Amino acid sequence: xxxxxxxxxxxxxxxxxxxxxxxxxxxxxAVPFLAVLVxxxxxxxxxxxxxxxxGLLRSIRPTIRQRLLVLVPILxxxxxxxxxxxxxxxxxxxxxxxVRSEGIDMVLCLDRSGSMAAMDFTMDRKRVDRFxxxxxxFRDFILGSxxxxxxxxxxxxxxxxxxxxDSLCPLTLDHEALAETLEMVNLPEPLRDAHGRIIxxxxxxxxxxxxxxxxxxxxxxxxETSRARSRVVVLLSDGKQNTGAVSAEEAAAxxxxxxxxxxxIGIGSTGVAPFPQYxxxxxxxxxxxxxxxxxxxxxxIASATGAEYFNxxxxxxxxxxxxxxxELEKTEHTERVFTRYRELYFPWLAWGAALIGLASVLNLTxxxxxxx
Numbered sequence: 001x002x003x004x005x006x007x008x009x010x011x012x013x014x015x016x017x018x019x020x021x022x023x024x025x026x027x028x029x030a031v032p033f034l035a036v037l038v039x040x041x042x043x044x045x046x047x048x049x050x051x052x053x054x055g056l057l058r059s060i061r062p063t064i065r066q067r068l069l070v071l072v073p074i075l076x077x078x079x080x081x082x083x084x085x086x087x088x089x090x091x092x093x094x095x096x097x098x099v100r101s102e103g104i105d106m107v108l109c110l111d112r113s114g115s116m117a118a119m120d121f122t123m124d125r126k127r128v129d130r131f132x133x134x135x136x137x138f139r140d141f142i143l144g145s146x147x148x149x150x151x152x153x154x155x156x157x158x159x160x161x162x163x164x165x166d167s168l169c170p171l172t173l174d175h176e177a178l179a180e181t182l183e184m185v186n187l188p189e190p191l192r193d194a195h196g197r198i199i200x201x202x203x204x205x206x207x208x209x210x211x212x213x214x215x216x217x218x219x220x221x222x223x224e225t226s227r228a229r230s231r232v233v234v235l236l237s238d239g240k241q242n243t244g245a246v247s248a249e250e251a252a253a254x255x256x257x258x259x260x261x262x263x264x265i266g267i268g269s270t271g272v273a274p275f276p277q278y279x280x281x282x283x284x285x286x287x288x289x290x291x292x293x294x295x296x297x298x299x300x301i302a303s304a305t306g307a308e309y310f311n312x313x314x315x316x317x318x319x320x321x322x323x324x325x326x327e328l329e330k331t332e333h334t335e336r337v338f339t340r341y342r343e344l345y346f347p348w349l350a351w352g353a354a355l356i357g358l359a360s361v362l363n364l365t366x367x368x369x370x371x372x
Contacts, residue, residue, distance in 0.1 A: 020341070022089035029087070033080050041073045072363050079355030086349035091341035102330040103153035105171055105228040107219040108142070110134050110182070111237035111267065113162040114208025117187050118238075118291040120273035127274065130267045131187050133312060134236050137265065138182060141234075141318055142175050148318055151175070153330075157222050160185055163209035163243050165218045171226065190278055198278055211244030212237055216251035216262060216301070223260055230328035231260045234321070235301065236312070238268040239294035248297060252304040261307040261328075263321055264298040269313070 021027070116130040123132065144150025155171040158178050168181050188207035190198045216233065223231040233255065241248050255262050270293050274286040299309040308324060310317040 018093045018341075020091050020093075022091055022341075024088055026084055026087040026089075029084050030081055033084065034077065037073060037077050037080070072359050075355050075359035075362070079352045079357075079359060082348045082352030082355060084352075086345040086352060088345075090344040090348065092344055093341040102332045103151070103155065104230040104232055104325065104328055104330060105155045105157075105223055105226040106151075106232040106234060106325070107157040107159055107171070107222050108138060109212075109215045109219050109233060109235045109237070110138065110158070110160045110185075111162075111210065111212070111215075111235075112160045112185060112187055113210040114188060114204070115210065115238050115240060115291070116267065118268060118273045118275050119286070120269050120271070120291055129187070129276075130238065134267055135182060137236060137312060137318070139179060141322070143179055148322065151322075151325075155226075155228070157219075158182065159215055159219055159222070161211055161215035161218075162188055163206045163211055165211060165215045167218055167222065170222065197281055201278075209243035210237070210241050212239070212241040212248045212297075212301075213246035213251040214244040216248065217246050217254060220251070220255050220258055220260055224258055228331040230331065231258075232307075232325060232328070233260060233262040235262055235264045235298070236267055237264070237298065238292065239264070239266060239296075239298040240292055241297070248301055249304070252301045256305045260305065262301055262305040263307045263324070264302045264309045265317065265321070266293050266295050266298050266309065266311045268293040 110131075111134065112131055116134065119127045119129045121128050121130060121133045123136065139145070140148050140150075142151050142156055144152070152175070153173075155173055156175060156178060157167075157171045158169040158181060160166045160168060160182075166185075168185070169178055172178065188204050190201050190204040193199050212235070216235065219233045223233070246254075252262060268291060271291065272288050273291045275289045275291065276284050277287050278284055295309065295311070302309040308321075310321050314320075
């Protein structure tokens with residue numbers, strides 16, 4: 001449940017779009033500017049030439065040019081105000097601005113090890129690797145889709161792991177930023193030279209390993225300082241650990257001791273599937289080879305922490321895990337979501353310069369008055 005928020009000053013919120021002035025104090029300059037403009041206009045109107053008799057002039061109708069003399073101060077004023085607005089730096093940003101919400105704290109651990117390159121899934125009638133499926137599950141689960149409402153009120157952190165653990169984002173309500181961060185994460189590849197040839201496979205071998213235990217311990221550390229009543233880790237992996245300082249069983253025991261549930265989602269299948277391999281020239285080719293999903297290990301992790309295991313191939317897996325998490329006790333927490341703003345000052349600056357330039361040209365040519 002999202003609670004009402006307090007809107008920041010100098011900001012407008014409408015239909016999901018945030019409009020604000022980065023330097024609103026510049027608007028105060030409009031007062032002295034308009035005062036000087038009015039004073040100059042009145043002073044200009046008092047200037048006159050001596051004429052022996054004005055009675056004859058009263059019957060003369062003003063010309064179009066005389067009627068349009070008022071355009072000069074109007075254009076100067078509009079141009080000056082547009083320039084002042086440009087100095088105040090109007091900005092726009094797209095974001096659901098949330099400050100207070102009721103939810104749970106969770107960390108998603110996503111496996112990006114070498115085994116996740118196995119192409120044993122099909123999406124949109126195309127063969128895709130396991131990590132592509134992991135990214136799609138993440139988007140559906142956190143951001144929502146046609147079938148799922150997402151987790152808009154939960155604070156979510158993001159961890160990816162292979163042979164090493166990368167803590168990519170702390171607990172946050174800014175789920176769009178999480179999705180953008182995940183899009184930049186790719187499966188490990190060999191080190192290449194400037195011509196694309198493989199120099200060494202050592203880094204690839206290290207990053208292709210699977211350190212599930214280390215990833216879970218890192219996730220527990222991220223949640224350990226959380227004051228939420230319910231703390232959850234969601235692990236998406238094929239379950240086959242082959243490296244790391246901590247075993248998956250030890251990590252599960254640590255999570256249970258801290259009162260943290262670890263829900264697991266199995267990615268992949270057991271059998272034969274296309275798997276990418278690299279030739280000496282750096283070219284990637286697909287070769288059929290045995291692949292495995294260690295469901296037993298993932299079930300043990302979930303069971304040890306009082307949670308459950310789900311298989312990504314099951315059509316109701318996300319529905320079920322969302323239902324289970326929704327049963328947990330919620331906590332009210334406060335957080336500010338920062339928006340990435342886009343500068344809008346240039347059109348105002350351009351219009352201001354154009355109007356002032358037009359006023360200056362008219363004042364020196366067609367609408368020139370004597371005496372100046």
